[in-house]
Amino acid sequence: MAKQQKTAITPTREENYPEWYQQVVRAAELAENSDVRGCMVIKPWGYALWENMRTGLDGFFKATGHSNAYFPLFIPLSYLEKEAEHVDGFAKECAVVTHHRLEQGPDGKLHPAGELEEPLIVRPTSETIIGATYAKWVQSYRDLPILINQWANVVRWEMRTRLFLRTAEFLWQEGHTVHETEAEAWEETRKMLEVYKQFAEEYMAMPVLTGEKTAGERFPGAVSTLCIEALMQDRKALQAGTSHFLGQNFAKASGITFQSREGCEEVAWTTSWGVSTRLIGGMIMTHGDDDGMVMPPRLSPSHVVILPIIRNEADRDSILEYCNETAAMIREQSYAGRPVEVVVDARDINAGEKGWGWVKKGIPVRIEIGPRDMESGSVFVARRDKGPKEKYGQSREEFASTISAVLEEMQQGLFERACAFRAENTREIDNWDDFVKFFKEEGGGFALAHWDGTEETENKINDELSVTIRCIPFDCEYGGAGECIVSGKPSKGRVVFAKSY
């Protein structure tokens, strides 16, 4: 057996992908499990990443005419019940507040006291509580559209959790809009899906497919759920964002009616759409490698780390000064609309450990500066998209003047690599045997195949292979007409199958 190259993360992706994922999250200091079941602690490096994602998305939301607002954390049980499918969808996994104080019992211990007349549900999503407010705001067609987004925490009591991908509490944004006509609501639903696609591809460097979910995978209470789907490196799909056309279902449930231009009382049309900290999981599984996280430069909390190499205490001050000067030069550059962010890591710890720490965190560029670099006015550069030992010297002026271009090249490179990976692992399949072979023997990926449109066939495939329909592409004749790989019945176009998170 050939000697294995040592990697910073054990196990490697090949050896054990789920465990590799957990180890990357830990080693990159993105998040950790808390002592509270299913709730995570998002650590500073992970939270700074989320802040950058939030800023990017928020820019898109504002550019498309939305404002932010904030609605209550709690939803009265009776509100959740207003939409029958909706409450069914969330009843099995919600945190219920039943009391509003603690009191010492006869055992000397504190117990819940002050029982509420009506239990409150910690929001798993806010359609019903926001709908109740909108019903008061909307009187006339002049009050429409309402285009509001909320950045918030939500709770879904998941039994099996995994950092970022599925946690009991997570952070997200939820847009909730109200429209005068069905067409406008549909336009909004599609527009926000397009925003998600653009954000995923341009900021996260994560290519996504767009399409509609099947009836069985819809958001509870929606008329239609659109989604973006990405392919992870283990060839499983990740649903990365959804945009729901809610029709008049929630408007009826909440009583959002308005006087139309013709003077009639009409029921409004609503949408909702959201992405969450789950996207961070998607980014890790799209770009991470056996040395840890790889940050897309546009979202990375910092772009460049400067590592002073101090072998002799006498050099410390002059090297640090040179490092700080270099940092200041680099900060004068800008990338993607913000100054290039630089950290000088002057911690007094083992240099190898320090350098590897930044590799694992996925910072795009590391530069080392020792006494000889200082003398020659140069820096020693390593890029996260190259091998960890592939380093090159450069004058610091040249480094500073090219850093923006290098970051953009890395951003594009990550996107292209991810697109190539997806292309390699997407296949048109025309019969059941090949379909089974694809998922059972060939590692799977996105299978584009014909489906007869029935829930029966969908379930059969899921039962036999744990493969689901990720989305029905918008062009319903995608790939042309054909025959269902299971039933042989006619199909108007291919749909996208995959195993998924």
Place this chain on the structure above:
Amino acid sequence: MAKQQKTAITPTREENYPEWYQQVVRAAELAENSDVRGCMVIKPWGYALWENMRTGLDGFFKATGHSNAYFPLFIPLSYLEKEAEHVDGFAKECAVVTHHRLEQGPDGKLHPAGELEEPLIVRPTSETIIGATYAKWVQSYRDLPILINQWANVVRWEMRTRLFLRTAEFLWQEGHTVHETEAEAWEETRKMLEVYKQFAEEYMAMPVLTGEKTAGERFPGAVSTLCIEALMQDRKALQAGTSHFLGQNFAKASGITFQSREGCEEVAWTTSWGVSTRLIGGMIMTHGDDDGMVMPPRLSPSHVVILPIIRNEADRDSILEYCNETAAMIREQSYAGRPVEVVVDARDINAGEKGWGWVKKGIPVRIEIGPRDMESGSVFVARRDKGPKEKYGQSREEFASTISAVLEEMQQGLFERACAFRAENTREIDNWDDFVKFFKEEGGGFALAHWDGTEETENKINDELSVTIRCIPFDCEYGGAGECIVSGKPSKGRVVFAKSY
């Protein structure tokens, strides 16, 4: 009786201050009560204000070396109990999660099901849950200091609520830091108080006094609570922010210990500090007038609104074009580090109603543009810090080139006016009769008086006059030594008394 000038807000501050406050919050579209007991809906104009406050504060936190992170919403009951005073302080007002799903009962209705082994408390503040995490992070003095802030929602089940000032759920930031030595923790506690003072005065234009709380007013579990206190226009004080020196209390409770430089196991020193959406209430009550909200320009969601005056439909397009051009000219200017924000309000509603709407929202500058202004290349300007009918014409070039200076003048003007108000309503008082008269007959304010340092005297004053000690100024010999106005016993310096929110 003289004819009263009509105001946009009824009642006026003079007539009924608490009701005036509610009406301003409503008329300015900052927030409203939700259907969930004690929880508010923060509307887009109010939330945009909060976003600007958050950005401003966050800049200070980062400049003082802090990072943001995120910790769980839920606190296991046993964690809250770890610090005895702490749990006592919050037991009477906390939301308790006892179940994790809903199930249909025999009555066909949904009921809480899946009882949790241990109740979870929706965080009223996060010392204990964050402490549990820090205990894992801190091993050695090399891991210190930890300087982390969290932006989050918290819940305190208040029985009597008032928008922004006291709500069951509110938004805030909570800083939680860990230090090697007592001195460093004290330095941090004072530094963050200074940050709050600077933010309150420079951004909110709200002057504040700083000092230490008496033992009775301390944060539950703290060794010392420092605070900023502002004087509202009804001459009542508002506690606007607190910074707590927690000593080793919470570190002991959570087990935050470390190996010291000398190799011994030591208990760490911690601090916590927070401000909340309550600050918005403070801003309303500091600057608002009988026509509504008055936004300090540095925090105002928008700086300038352009109101097109269209009397003739034929003019509509050309006027709107001129307005948009003017907006673009103004947006090229910057104020306090961001572009001047302009709204063109082209809604087709009554012009008077529209203009008054913006007065009530407190936007710093309104400009009207009609056909004649367009012809002469001018705009018609009204400033929110002048009377609502005080308007002047100006060329639009002149307007654009002076807007930054005007905004800064308004910002300073608001601060100076608030300082003058506070000075007028602050009095040194040396005997009980004058003290009673000040609060009972003369409208009250900040009374600087001598106190013997006992809880007995503090309680007596509170019982008789509902007046509390807002803070003990840092210079403990503030105003020189004297005699307690109640007991006649010696006092080293004056303390600050007031009625309060």
